[in-house]
Amino acid sequence: MTMLGDNPAATPKLAPAPVASVIDLQVHFRSKAGVVHAVDGVSFDIADGETLGLVGETGCGKSVTARSFLRLVPMPPGIQAGGSILFRPHRGCEACFGNGCDVCHQSGRAPDVCGDCAGSGCDACAGTGHLTVDLLEVAEQDLRNIRGNRIAMIFQDPGKALNPAMSIRDQLAEVFYAHRSAELLAAAGLDGGGDGPVGTLMRRKAGLRSSRLEDVLLTLPSLRARRNRLRVAADNRIAEALAETQIPNPRKVMDRYPHELSGGMRQRVMIAQALACDPDLLIADEPTTALDVTVQARILELIRELQQRHRTSVLYISHDLSLVRRVCDRVAVMYAGRIVEVAPAAEIFNEPSHPYTRGLLAAIPAASHERGRLVAIAGTVPELIDPPPACRFAGRCPFEAEACQLHDPDPEAIGVGHEVACFIHHPPPDSTAARPSFDRQVR
């Protein structure tokens, strides 16, 4: 922990800033056919305590965007073509010990202060005064301290994301050993691990750095008691984390292996693991896609409840619009590597302003639709290999006009917190070309 949590306790009162800001993110992939522009100029903010939904079809780049937060996109074949992801970590508020006060805006968590300017605002923190980390630039060792600690992720298929050869106890213990070893040592009554070689040994054990030989040493009768105390401390934390996700009888579940649990239970374990360190940002990548509707309902309920209790910000990725409406505060719609519309959740469903958003909503079968009369979006998602500078939705858009072929629209505001990337709502840079309009349908 070189960058995080080194600041003195004096917390100046800072104006709230987004917990994360994605600025012009570009992730490309090299392929035989050319460079695939999977994510091409994506920008959005995630406010503190907010749930932002990221919606789009298969291959639109939503998972790549999410994985870029933790640098989980394999490079090569991936190419970091530009942009940045700014992350502003928080820690427990010292003024109220996490109970919520004026200093921390009732969240119980205070932002870390920028080391360069002590909160007065400088270039490094973009004038916010918050400690700001560019996740795409930060050193690997610092990133390891952020992963699973300040930013956690829930993956789509818990059957694949959990290690089948490790018991639930061992998988969860890793999180605590990696990020909370000092707390574990304190709970085990081994404050700081003590001095001398034994202290070093215990610190290494608690920090997952012990070698095979050191593990053998720890089975010696004189050291075994200490090791067991450390284990009990970890077990307590694990049981606590599991109980929080409403797993019945957590001490029993701890000894199980993933294949012994049902899909819903496995996803609960994943959630317990993700929330173990009380992260600032939780990235949920289609957390309920692999589950049944009845189980999905309970998992959604659980994520929402835990999010409210911990005031964690959530980036919720899904292809299911009906789910997103129920879970999210704001929704960003992605298409072919670009964000086409961002708006508060209710607004995107009541006044969808991008033709693609309209198409997506119309394609969902509802009770009111006559059979065989679903409004499908014609055509298929375009190839993202070296795309031309045209609107990505041109070719499938029923309202397309000349301007759409010449320029790629950028998102621009059309209302409070409502941005749309479409020439229907704002004029193209070259104003001579014909503009599209909702009144004039091409097909």
Add this chain to the structure above:
Amino acid sequence: MRAAEDVVDSTQTGRRELVLAVRELGKYFPIREGALQKIAGHIKAVDGVSFDIAPGQTLGLVGESGCGKTTLGRCVAGLTDPTAGGVYFGLDSAARDRLDSLLAVTAPTAEQQSELEDLTDRHRVDRMKGDSYRRYRRNCQVVFQESFASLNPRQLVKDIVGRPLRVHREASGQQLTARVVELLDQVGLGRQHLYRYPHQFSGGQRQRISIARALALDPELVILDEPTSALDVSVQAQILNLLHDLQRERQLAYLFITHDLSVVRHMADRIVVMYVGQVAEAGPTEALFERPEHPYTQALLASSPDVDEETLNLQPLEGAIPDPARPPQGCRFHTRCPVATPACGWEVDDVVRWLEDVEGTFDTLRGVTRRSAFDAALTFADADSAQGLAAALRSGAIPGSMQTALEELKVDGNDVQIRFTEVDEVQLTTRGPDHVAACLLDGGVARPG
């Protein structure tokens, strides 16, 4: 295509008034244990399911994963042989009524027996031979969930779609190519796609190829096993529209297997809701969505999100799906039912399941001696645990209806004797025109009388 129709027409019945009748269908998978692989029990994936499908009708089959809907689809498609009951193909409604009356006879005379045998030989899928079996094969086709896994990656589209025509000696050479182009045209693909491999297509296009292959022999029934669950909504809309248009043109009957309620509501005329291998409720789509009678159907509807609804008002179901190797007694849903009554089939296994979720107590359970599913002795390691369990069962820790169903509770040293009221399996009862449900209650409330 036309030739295919001729063959069907030549069987005097033409397009029948009934495509398929499923009667008391059961499929049990053996559980083998030990060095000798002795059969220790059966997983009853499908257990006593009956329904009919008429031409031009879509029957929706819904349920959670593991409820047996795919196994049922495989039995109907003839991909596995049922263990009990049967799938009858090619009956007209008179023969169907005759079959039902013959099946209902408990002690048949020799004459009735031979008539039943005759009907079975001619119409039951697993007993068919020769021409009638070939006719069934060509008239019953399947579209699978995973278009990637169900299309041979080493074959060209022309060979994949033309394969059924070749097998049934319908066409060859130039004629075959022409027929394949015609089929591709119907599903929105074209001649340019003939000489490509499956991997060159998107998910939606691959599903179209699967549909073209299923339609090649102009079948009467197409089994759609989650045809759109791997697709995006916009592509799903295309495929659903296509399926509907094809059905109207050709009077196709669909068995539509899915877990997506909004899709099934859009597509199906009738819906069968399955739970742990049995039918919980069946009825016309509108009736089932407007007035769901079974608490399980109500729970399914309550937990599926609807894009038209703004408020989050999910009513999640408690607990997990029970193990189909030991299905619950009485009503199979009673373990999770929010309105369960004492007569719903509370049993010893419910106590064992409950113990599993309570910290500590289950660890000292040494064994269960069953006299029946409702009557058993639970042996603990020490008398304290036995006393503790008895006290918990007498207190409010368990559901009230379970407590009422508990007839006897005796502590005997380390043993706890438990006996519940014995109940029979819940039967399907009529709730409206063509609408049946297997529940003791009436629309989730206690039925008068």
